[in-house]
Amino acid sequence: MDPRYDIPRRAAGGGGGGSANSSPALGAQSRRRKMPPRPADFKLQIIIIGSRGVGKTSLMERFTDDTFCEACKSTVGVDFKIKTVELRGKKIRLQICLTVTHRGKGRDYLAGSTVTLHCQERFNSITSAYYRGAKGIVLVYDITKQETFEDLPKWMKMIDKYASEEAELLLVGNKLDCETDRIISRQQGERFASRISGMRFCEASAKDNFNVDEIFLKLVDDILSKVRLNVPEIHFTQCIHCLVHFGSL
Numbered sequence: 001m002d003p004r005y006d007i008p009r010r011a012a013g014g015g016g017g018g019s020a021n022s023s024p025a026l027g028a029q030s031r032r033r034k035m036p037p038r039p040a041d042f043k044l045q046i047i048i049i050g051s052r053g054v055g056k057t058s059l060m061e062r063f064t065d066d067t068f069c070e071a072c073k074s075t076v077g078v079d080f081k082i083k084t085v086e087l088r089g090k091k092i093r094l095q096i097c098l099t100v101t102h103r104g105k106g107r108d109y110l111a112g113s114t115v116t117l118h119c120q121e122r123f124n125s126i127t128s129a130y131y132r133g134a135k136g137i138v139l140v141y142d143i144t145k146q147e148t149f150e151d152l153p154k155w156m157k158m159i160d161k162y163a164s165e166e167a168e169l170l171l172v173g174n175k176l177d178c179e180t181d182r183i184i185s186r187q188q189g190e191r192f193a194s195r196i197s198g199m200r201f202c203e204a205s206a207k208d209n210f211n212v213d214e215i216f217l218k219l220v221d222d223i224l225s226k227v228r229l230n231v232p233e234i235h236f237t238q239c240i241h242c243l244v245h246f247g248s249l
């Protein structure tokens with residue numbers, strides 16, 4: 001068995017949009033009138049957090065567009081993508097948001113860093129909106145960078161402070177393709193996750209597309225297993241608010 005953690009694949013329909021009805025019984029005119037896509041049964045927000053350069057953008061883009069960029073620019077502010085999946089017979093529109101990484105004097109600002117009070121207050125309000133709306137949180141570190149693992153408790157503080165207690169948590173050790181440069185063992189990652197109630201763990205590679213779909217689909221499946229399936233969840237506006245506010249920071 002592959003020693004790397006492999007979340008079992010689940011059947012899922014990617015991408016958005018409904019399929020065209022290609023029945024030959026339909027005339028040319030009705031073919032021209034496309035059926036509107038079936039609206040989503042659920043709308044869920046997932047956020048990806050973690051230190052700089054761990055591969056947050058890469059994981060998001062691999063999942064949503066199946067692309068990988070070798071030399072991506074750092075994310076500043078909030079970035080998000082939409083992807084529709086089908087799970088448990090439901091159509092789910094996912095909004096995947098990247099963390100707010102507020103930069104200054106060459107360092108990242110997590111909560112409580114050396115920003116001015118005014119700036120800190122605004123940062124806190126943006127951050128809390130961003131975390132509050134999340135039904136799922138993907139916390140990422142880089143298995144080849146010690147400091148990204150050491151930063152995990154700081155990110156957990158942010159989760160404890162801002163996120164809903166109901167949010168599903170998944171710890172991801174990314175860059176599994178760099179096995180020869182590995183610093184953080186799989187056991188260390190597992191041990192960290194096991195100390196946090198309900199937190200799942202897996203290792204992945206955005207570059208090799210290993211475990212990426214599984215991360216998001218497993219998280220969504222866990223979220224769905226908690227929510228009542230007949231009540232749509234609408235939390236989309238949260239990230240849009242983040243974007244608007246961040247623009248004026």
Ligand SMILES: Nc1nc2c(ncn2[C@@H]2O[C@H](COP(=O)(O)OP(=O)(O)OP(=O)(O)O)[C@@H](O)[C@H]2O)c(=O)[nH]1
Pocket residue numbers: 050051052053054055056057058059069070071072073074075076101174175176177178204205206207208
């Ligand atoms: N080898 C390898 N490199 C990766 C992987 N994922 C991301 N990278 C690289 O790591 C660098 C940072 O990736 P990003 O996706 O921009 O990381 P990020 O966490 O979004 O970074 P910030 O926006 O700065 O916080 C880029 O050069 C990526 O090409 C991976 O799975 N394997």
